Amino acid sequence: MSPAATCDVRVREIEPLAPGLKRFSFEPAHGGLFSTPPAGGHVMLTLRDGARVMKNAYSLVSPPAERARYDIIVRLVAQSRGGSAFLHHKVARGDVLEMAPPLSLFPVAATAKKHLLIGGGIGITPLLSHLPELKARGARYELHQLSVADEAAVFERLLAPFAAGAEIRVHGGGRAAFDMAGLLARQPLGTHLYVCGPRALMDAVSGTALALGWPKGKIHKESFGDTSGGLPFKAVLKRSGIEVEVGATQSLLEAMEAAGVAAPCLCRGGACGECRTPVIEGEVEHRDDFLSAEEKAAGTAIMTCVSRARGPRLVIDL
């Protein structure tokens, strides 16, 4: 699948929510309405910072029924590869950006009897688009948001519209004061679990649920992968006959895109499997959620959006 066609969007509003946390609201640059996004959906923004081009995925936090605007919340990351810093410091109201239309790898399960949502920090964002959908369906849901003490009030405020009569709790003490096993053990049959947050939280939640007998099919994770960069390396695209230098703050996918290669991609977070590429030579440092442990050990494929070479050189079949 080739990268989706983008459309131009204008920044209609930027709202600081907390230090390092901003909500960006976009409208179609040429008027009209956006398409109805799927619950739990994300969009891909093309960010052009001088000569540097970044394509980052952000969860929509506006209600799926809202078509006049798409909202995202962006945390300014200290070790940012550039995307969040660019949005926080260089994008202003009225600016026009390119956006690929939303898609969801984190949809609401139609047959669930109950929905249990667990967010960690900025992982709240896709859950914020689930809540209006669940409310509209009259579905039974329960949400637990883990947070550092400083930000608890921000999350309380974001969740306030959905709090009436619902089981919604913000745990300002983080994981230490959160009885994860107790929560997962007392869920009725037919519950679906949705978790989004730091890798360690997602692993702990899904590991605990599996140990309590939850079937894999009822555990849904949304990950935007580990995009913290790493050591530079050289990628050899054997079929195309070109070599690409992957910088320390670049992903392999970004480096190939910068070289003009239309590499397959979809989620840009190591979740969907679209960018899976066969490896001919070289060792892979896997950072995705898609390949099984066996496939990772075999080392014959790489997810170019998040994973890197372990050594100085990687030959791939592209």
Next chain:
Amino acid sequence: MSDQGIKSRPKYQPIAPEPAGRHHLLVVEGAEVPGGALAEGVSPAAFEVWTVAHRSAVPGAPVMEEAAGAVRTFRSVPHLLGALQERLARERMGLRLYGAGTEPFVWDVFGIAQAAGLGRQETGFAHVGTQARRIFCVHCRAVTENVSTSIVTCSGCGASLFVRDHFSRRLAAFMGVQVDAEVPGEVPEAEELYA
């Protein structure tokens, strides 16, 4: 006529406790766990077992232990299915449910499981005993039980129904279609196929 090339017929496997499950409940249609229902080497003691005695003199069980190895006996299939609904309504995630018996029984259990929110990863079924079919008349919607022939008279409207291999999981029944719809009265000889 015995293989109609229809792919909706369910396939079954001998039952083994799914390793990821927290608790395993096995419901069977008869008084005992039928031979052939469990996979080789699997003991009934791995499950909490519910059986049907098909008689009124069922020993009372004042306090039911909901644990592997426990056996609870019911007077009839409806008695068991009613209790199963109540049990699932108060169960927690982690349960695995298995059913062994005739096809109508197994799929009635599946319907109750599905309504309670259990998915395919949380259920397992074995078809043991008679191959006789429950037939759903597509014309009058009546159900005719225990059909072993290729053509049967509908218990609801009296039509001669051809027994198709088309199986409905929702109705736990095979489809019956009027066999003489085009030439009334032209009814082929019924064959004994599903004993």
